[in-house]
Amino acid sequence: MNLHEYQAKELFARYGLPVLPGQVAQTPEEARDIAAALGGTVVIKAQVLVGGRGKAGGVKLAHGPDEAYDRARDILALTIKGLPVRKVLVARAAEIARELYLAILLDRSRKLPLIMLSAAGGVDIEEVARTAPHRIVRRHIPLEGLRPYQARALLKPLFREGSQLTQAADILMKLWRAYSEGDCSLAEINPLAVTPEGKVLALDAKVILDDNADVRHREWEIWRDPDEETLGQRVAREKGLSYVKLDGDIGCVVNGAGLAMATMDLIKHYGGEPANFLDIGGSSNPEKVTAALRIITGESRVRAILFNIFGGITRCDDVANGIVQSLKQSPLPIPLVIRLTGTNEEQARKILSENGLSATTSMDEGVRAVIAKAQEVTA
Amino acid sequence: MSIFIDKSTRLVVQGITGRDGAFHTGQMVAYGTKVVAGVTPGKGGEKLQGVPVFDGVAEAVAATRANASVIYVPAVFAADAIFEAADAGVGLIVCITEGLPVRDTLAAYHHVAALRSRNGTGRPRLVGPNCPGLISPGLSKVGILPGHICKPGPVGVVSRSGTLTYEVVQQLTHAGLGQSTCLGIGGDPVIGTNFIDALEAFAADPRTEGIVLIGEIGGSDEEEAAQFIKRHVRKPVVAFIAGQTAPPGKRMGHAGAIISGGTGTAAEKMAAFEAVGVPVANIPSEIPSLMAEAMGRRRPRSNRAAAGKARRARAASRPRPAARDRARPAAKRARARARKPARRAVARAAGGRGRR
Structure with a gap:
């Protein structure tokens, strides 16, 4: 979850960081x-x-x-x-004499938190990384945690004045606590500002929270902004579906995140435009199928929808039942193409054909078929 | 033969009495995996599908000599389960559970890594979390990969995904390309075994002749793998990257599948592999033919030249093969072809470009 600045500053204030x-x-x-x-x-x-x-x-x-x-x-x-x-x-508002950049984030490949510090603050740090990478100092935080002397040593070259150095080191220690105890994947201060009087302040705040840790942070719930969520996103979250809206006109419902991405890519490869990413997960109950179809048709101008199911642990016949029941409850006004393969594929085909539906076996065929259907609708 | 698991794998299932643990225990036993113990705190002494249940992993290991563990416990208990398995001396820990907070995974990862460097044996190894596990076809399966889509053979498969792995494995099997081991390393930002670890193991495995690597957006594991291949892997590798159409800044299902700050895109990863000479499939169905093709011209240049010379020398002392072929009746040629189905499938999959 990405926090707004005002929310991130609430979090920072809780850990004693100097925000105005x-x-x-x-x-x-x-x-x-x-x-x-x-x-x-x-x-x-x-x-x-x-x-x-x-x-x-x-x-x-x-x-x-x-x-x-x-x-x-x-x-x-x-x-x-x-x-x-x-x-x-x-x-x-504060008067600003200097602007710096300070952040802690996860280094995925070293599997340690990483401090990023730069004298070039107040601007887009990605731009600095591109144009002047030498101006960014990077330091990993050891497994045991950050010690105050390490914070001081890291900041010393950028803060020559004694009082500013101790203020900055105190800020870094508090930022580390906020990052670690707060289960952040990013905690960023940009700019970290020095006023003409020599006070060091966190003038802006950017925080990304680790969604997997929400079970131990009840306080996060108040930050969930209903205005930031579309209806589709809310329904997806409530039903446990993983959903991202895109700009195309071909909807897809897939089991598994990797296969869902590959399905989007394949739609594009064969000349279509995917309308969404949607991972329906391992479950196949009709309620989820209905929710998935409603989300996609509700949010995009979709011309056709593809189901791409690889039955490994998920049983194809369960998914087929889910589709049939869902369509009985709320018929779909646009063409539907089903691709099923794997566990209990034969039973699934039988269920579908008894209900006037059919399915392809190959993913490539399924994708080409849904693109053709979408074009018929357009024509 | 395989990497990480084989016939000698003796498995303890952590969370065996839960819904997923119980179901997959049945699946693994049916596949032939030696499931020797289960663990559910408070249910020690019970039996599930003939497998004895213990209160803790240390007890289970003492009683059954289990040497590998698979974890199906809920996310809030999963990091503790990894610590418990590592401290009980289990050599391979496969965490299927999805949804661990990164902070918990980091602690468990570094605990396992510290034990490994102390042991100096390469063990314990953590696979996952948030992964489908692994299967060495015909030998053992640990996790949730469906056994029926695999068949024994020379291709090692390593992937960050679940169902996309099944898709690719099934297509390999249909093309006649069996697998040594299929390994799902997991979709989280922090995982115990990464592409480089898997490549290293496949490179050292005498039965693995080619490697399929299935990556996705987010992080830089694929880029690092490409550099590793350039320096250390002589076996042919074929790559595929999912998420070419994924927008930046959005998490695509997996916690680790996100393009952040403009890095971690599919295009960058594909370019990294192409730069080191690894063929990259544009779509999954290209993978089997690329693999067959790469395995067909696998031998290094010097070897190939030597082999060519030997072949020419042999050919000089007997009738030319083409002439001999022409001399044989068509029916006999067809029978000869029918005796080599796998070979033919490979050639077909390669669109006629392989093994010429």
Whole structure:
């Protein structure tokens, strides 16, 4: 789960990281009230889960409540990289003397957490990695955890001034705790800012949580933003389906994530455009099949749907029953192509043919057939 | 013969009385795997399908000399199960369970790795989590891979996926290419056995003649595998990467299948393999023919030249094969072809390009 900046700052504040006071607003009026309560100059920041908000006009300064109202109204009317801005963070503004970058993330190949630090903060770090990789310092955190002296040694070259060094080291230790105890897969401060008075602050926050750890973090539930989820995504989550919407017009329902990706690729290979990724998992109950079909037809302008089932542990006859029952409850207005192979394939074919359906054996055939059907619909 | 498991594998099933554990125990026993023990805390002394159940892995190992374990326990208990198996001295630990928090996997991974470096034997080895396990056709299966799609043969298969592996294995079998071992290493961002470990084992296995590697988006395991192949693997390798159409920033089912910060794309991975001379299949159905073709011209250049010379020398002392073939009646030629079905299937799969 990706957190909004205001949520990530809540998490950071819980671990004692220095974030400036602020609150989230959904209307210009709320923004005005928050700005009045904070006093002084505030910054209004669009809360959307994409980078480059500043460049898109989603971050503005406001001197006083009335200006905060105007700026919030402007930003709440924006759509940034396809995402409508529904919330803004209104936070006290800070003067900035220096901007740095500090993050902890998982290094998958070394299987250790990795600290990334750069004097080039406040900009897109991927850009820095491309154009000036020498400006990024990388250091793995040992299995036993990070020690304060290690934090100080790492930060020393970038913080010559004693008080700033101790502040920065304290921030890194707290970021490590937030990352580790908080089950993050990314905890990023960009910029890590130094004010003209020499205070070190986390001015922005980006956090990705490890979804598999949600069972031990009840507190995450309040961060699940219903506005960020489409109806299809919500139904998929509730029914335990793995679903990603794409832009094409050929739907697919597949058992297994790798096979689902390969099915999308094959649709593209034969000249079609996949409408989605959907892994129905090992289960074959009619409820899941119905949910899958409803999600796909509800979210995309789909012209045809392919079922691609490899019966290993999943039994093909179970899936066939699921499809038949689902279609009886809610008939599908577009063509359906079924590919089944593996365990109990013969029984599955019998069930399908008794109900006026048929299935192919080969994945390539199934994909070519669904593309042909989609073209008939278009024509 | 195979990697990691064979006839000598004596398996303990952790979580044997659960729904998945019980079902797959039946499947593994039916396939011929020696399932010698099960573990479910609190159910010690019971029996499940004739397999004795113990309260802990150490007890099970002491009583049955189990040397491998497979884990079907729920995600919240799975890391503990890995620790328990490793501490009980089990040599191979296969974690089928999906949904472990990465922090838990990291702890278990490093515990297993520390024991392994202390032992100096390459054991214990962790496979998974979030994987279908492995099968050495005709010998043993540990996990959930369906046995009926496999057949014994010379191809090693290693994959981050489950059902996509079954798809590829079935197509290999149909093309007459049997398998030494099929290994699913798992779809999580942190896994115990990666592509390099599997390649190393297949390279050292005398019965494995070719390797199929099935990768997917996310991470850099495939890129590292490509470099390893360049330096250390002389056997032919064919690769396939799933997720060519996956959008960036979205998790495609597997926890590890995500393009982040513009890296981990299918295109990068395919290019990495092509750069080291590993053929990359565009679609799964190209894999058997590419494998057959690669195995057909497998011998290194120097060997091949020597073999060619010997063949020419032999040919000089007897009638030319083509002439001899022409001299044989057509029916006899057909019978001769029918005696070599596997060979023919291979050639067909290769679209006529293999073994010429």
